[in-house]
Amino acid sequence: MAGFNPGNNASGGSVFADMRHRLLMPSWITIGVLLVIPVLLMLVYSFLTKEFRGGVIWEFSLAAYDQFFFDRGLFGDEPVKIEWTYLTIFARSIVQAALATFFCLLIGFPTAYYIATRPASTRAFWLFMITVPYWVNLLIRTVSMKFLIRDTGPLNHWLMQAGILSEPLHLINTNIAVQLGLFYSYLPFMVLPIYASVERFDFALLEAANDLYAKRWTAMRRILIPVVKPGIIAGCILVFVPSLGAFLAPDLLGGAKNFMIGSLIEEQFKGSAGNWPFGAAASMILLSLVLLVLMFYARSDARSAR
Numbered sequence: 001m002a003g004f005n006p007g008n009n010a011s012g013g014s015v016f017a018d019m020r021h022r023l024l025m026p027s028w029i030t031i032g033v034l035l036v037i038p039v040l041l042m043l044v045y046s047f048l049t050k051e052f053r054g055g056v057i058w059e060f061s062l063a064a065y066d067q068f069f070f071d072r073g074l075f076g077d078e079p080v081k082i083e084w085t086y087l088t089i090f091a092r093s094i095v096q097a098a099l100a101t102f103f104c105l106l107i108g109f110p111t112a113y114y115i116a117t118r119p120a121s122t123r124a125f126w127l128f129m130i131t132v133p134y135w136v137n138l139l140i141r142t143v144s145m146k147f148l149i150r151d152t153g154p155l156n157h158w159l160m161q162a163g164i165l166s167e168p169l170h171l172i173n174t175n176i177a178v179q180l181g182l183f184y185s186y187l188p189f190m191v192l193p194i195y196a197s198v199e200r201f202d203f204a205l206l207e208a209a210n211d212l213y214a215k216r217w218t219a220m221r222r223i224l225i226p227v228v229k230p231g232i233i234a235g236c237i238l239v240f241v242p243s244l245g246a247f248l249a250p251d252l253l254g255g256a257k258n259f260m261i262g263s264l265i266e267e268q269f270k271g272s273a274g275n276w277p278f279g280a281a282a283s284m285i286l287l288s289l290v291l292l293v294l295m296f297y298a299r300s301d302a303r304s305a306r
Contacts, residue, residue: 039287042280042283042284043280043284045276045277045280046064046065046277046280046281046283046284047060047061047062047064047277048060048061048064048276048277048280049061049063049277050063050064050275050276050277050278054274054276055276056276056277061277063277064275064277064278064280064281065281065285067083067086067278067281068083068086068278068281068282068285069082069083069086069087070082070083071083086264086282089259089260089261089264090261090285090286092175092258092259092260093244093245093260093261093262094244094289096175096178096179096182096243096260097182097239097240097241097243097244097246098240099179100179100182100183100186100239100240100243101190101236101239101240101243103179103183104183104186104187104189104190104235104239105190105232105235105236105239107183107187107190108187108190108191108194108235109190109194109232111130111191112190112191112192112194112195112198112231113194113198114126115127115130115191115195116195116198116199116201117198117203123199127192127195130188130191130192131188131192133184133188134188138185138248139248141184141185142181142185142248142249142252142253143252145177145180145181145184145253146172146177146252146253149171149172149177149180149253150171150172151168151169151170151172152168155169155171156168156169172253172255173253173254173255173257173258174254174258175254175258177253177254177258178249178250178253178254178258178260180253181246181248181249181250181252181253181254182243182246182249185242185243185246185248185249186238186239186242186243187239189235189238189239189242190235190236190238190239191235192235193231193232193234193235193238194228194231194232194235195231196231197227197228197229197230197231197232198224198228198231201224201227201228205223205224205227206219206220206223206224209222209223230301233297233301237293237294237297240293241290241293244261244262244286244289244290245261245262245265245286245290246260246262247260247262247263247265247266250262250263251263251266261282261286262286264279264282265279265282265283265286267279268282
């Protein structure tokens with residue numbers, strides 16, 4: 001029995017293979033019910049016709065996609081023009097998500113490096129400080145950010161008391177406020193994956209580079225960053241994807257003039273006057289963009305693994 005190896009037994013191997021599929025069954029059911037079926041329903045709804053009083057009519061139509069990309073006038077009889085309104089909202093969402101990813105990386109990388117290089121006895125404390133905001137609901141945190149940066153809020157009060165400003169800095173209902181909300185909401189998503197990569201890094205490599213008279217920036221660029229690159233990419237994806245579809249920060253901090261695609265989709269499913277097919281079509285366009293980002297990462301990762 002001590003030398004028993006199930007892999008040497010053909011029947012034993014098939015038994016364990018069957019067990020593997022059975023153990024994966026709950027995961028497949030969960031993914032199918034909570035992910036695949038809702039996405040397929042959204043895809044079907046995007047090709048249906050809007051009902052005047054809300055809901056849908058089960059008639060196949062490309063009107064929702066046509067509405068997103070083209071403007072045919074109020075009655076649909078004018079020359080076709082590009083619908084820049086929704087494309088601008090989509091472009092704004094991409095820019096805001098990219099900026100949030102950049103700023104989270106700019107702050108998150110040195111933060112993760114600092115935590116990973118602390119003594120083992122204090123790392124848990126620093127990780128606790130990073131994750132403790134997530135003990136509070138995202139809605140409450142976003143409202144708190146709105147209270148902090150409003151014209152009469154603590155931020156302006158402190159800046160004016162210190163003599164830095166002579167009048168309040170108007171941030172609410174601007175793209176800057178939306179960016180602050182996204183940065184504050186998703187910064188831990190950048191810190192934690194990078195921390196996990198840096199913690200496994202062999203710092204003897206940096207010491208060897210230092211012994212060979214390599215400058216700090218050169219050692220970081222040529223040794224540290226390539227090794228922890230998977231954590232950096234994972235953090236960028238974890239920040240970019242939810243930032244792209246965020247709607248709380250744009251709604252509460254940006255106002256109507258700073259709509260993002262998540263806010264646009266949310267509006268289409270509100271009340272009885274919403275346009276469900278258009279909301280579903282916008283959701284599928286957003287999903288397609290996310291899949292393109294993930295496919296690009298998968299291809300670049302496969303090339304680097306060769």
